[in-house]
Amino acid sequence: MNFAGKIKSFFAKAPAVSPEFFDELSDLLVEGDLGVKESYTLVELLQERCKKENSASPEQARDCLAGLLEEMLHHVETAAGLPLMPETSGKAGPAVILLLGVNGVGKTTTAAKLAALCQSSGAKPVLAAADTFRAAAIDQLKIHGERLGLRVVAHQQGGDPAAVVYDAIEAAGKDGIVIADTAGRMHTKSALVDELRKIDRVVESKAARYSKYLVLDATTGRNAFAQAEIFCEAVTPEAAILSKYDSTAKGGVVFSLASGLRLPVAYLCTGEKYGDIQTFNPHNFAREFAGIN
Ligand SMILES: Nc1nc2c(ncn2[C@@H]2O[C@H](COP(=O)(O)OP(=O)(O)OP(=O)(O)O)[C@@H](O)[C@H]2O)c(=O)[nH]1
Ligand SMILES: [Mg+2]
CATH class of the missing domain: 3.40.50.300 (P-loop containing nucleotide triphosphate hydrolases)
Known part of the structure; x- marks a missing residue:
């Protein structure tokens, strides 16, 4: 299965957010070429954010992750066009x-x-x-x-x-x-x-x-x-x-x-x-x- 398939299936199959869930997610992000340091920092942030926002479902965590990833990209101005x-x-x-x-x-x-x-x-x-x-x-x-x-x-x-x-x-x-x-x-x-x-x-x-x-x-x-x-x-x-x-x-x-x-x-x-x-x-x-x- 390619990376896109794996991440989708991870969120679809996870029963709930838990320490294991976040560990597995970190490993998956590393597999997706995010880099070890970036992956762990990001997942720590995600855990904090999920707690703060009371996001308890894997789906909510996924949406939250997408938001954090997008924030990483907005460190730089988009150069397209x-x-x-x-x-x-x-x-x-x-x-x-x-x-x-x-x-x-x-x-x-x-x-x-x-x-x-x-x-x-x-x-x-x-x-x-x-x-x-x-x-x-x-x-x-x-x-x-x-x-x-x-x-x-x-x-x-x-x-x-x-x-x-x-x-x-x-x-x-x-x-x-x-x-x-x-x-x-x-x-x-x-x-x-x-x-x-x-x-x-x-x-x-x-x-x-x-x-x-x-x-x-x-x-x-x-x-x-x-x-x-x-x-x-x-x-x-x-x-x-x-x-x-x-x-x-x-x-x-x-x-x-x-x-x-x-x-x-x-x-x-x-x-x-x-x-x-x-x-x-x-x-x-x-x-x-x-x-x-
Ligand atoms: N699938 C895919 N193949 C690509 C893409 N861009 C380039 N290729 C292929 O990758 C190979 C190398 O592409 P080139 O454009 O010759 O690469 P280059 O950087 O100019 O290579 P050098 O001049 O040898 O340094 C070719 O077979 C391209 O057809 C792409 O976006 N997708
Ligand atoms: Mg060339």
Whole structure:
């Protein structure tokens, strides 16, 4: 049974709230990728709240849990929809969206999905193949560009990613949107950070709006949190995008990103098709995680 099924069945079958009930719930939340510390703290809070509110039934406890989970997400402002509203800085220049993340998390696919999303609201984004590490990465983005009917700015393999982004910004023009793919791997971590900082300097000097999204693979569980810690320290992404959030993914890491790193989630990706992306809704996500829907 997947996590969603397990949590639903736990609340449905529990006879009443009891110390065992709360112990079992803590273990279940850990299994859902919430993190050991967060799970125990949350369940302690839940016990207090249930007592205060006289919530004696498992169903009441479940609703209370959903509320507490949602509060965890409201530590951070929701970042959904930001790239689709480029403006405000007063500076002339395009909006730039940069996708970050380690190998294979779904950066290139997500770049294409975001491009499709921008297209559906009438924009014509330019894709920037700033993953110059592998020739295949450039080709992969070009294929998406062809399918979507969008321009892809690319240089040769081994080229300077910051130069690719620069050219894409020029191509997009001052009201345009640039969506840039980046490499997940480098010879060393410091080389990757140097490369991303160089891109930052180009974007900050030329763009009116800059959104850096960290793509995290939901199926990697707590490992996604460890990746986020490293990226947040090195390159300050503004939000995460949770990819591969399909039927087997658990998603508890989202609460840890908010409470531990103050990193909001902007989008959830639920499959490989262009349309398989949705803006993150804290209320619905918290309820779903608590087994309500
Ligand atoms: N089910 C599912 N598969 C996804 C999703 N996003 C990406 N994938 C798949 O995951 C694999 C890796 O996706 P990519 O977009 O190539 O990942 P990447 O981060 O660009 O990988 P590198 O460029 O190698 O670092 C591909 O097979 C994608 O089709 C998603 O949201 N759901
Ligand atoms: Mg890629």
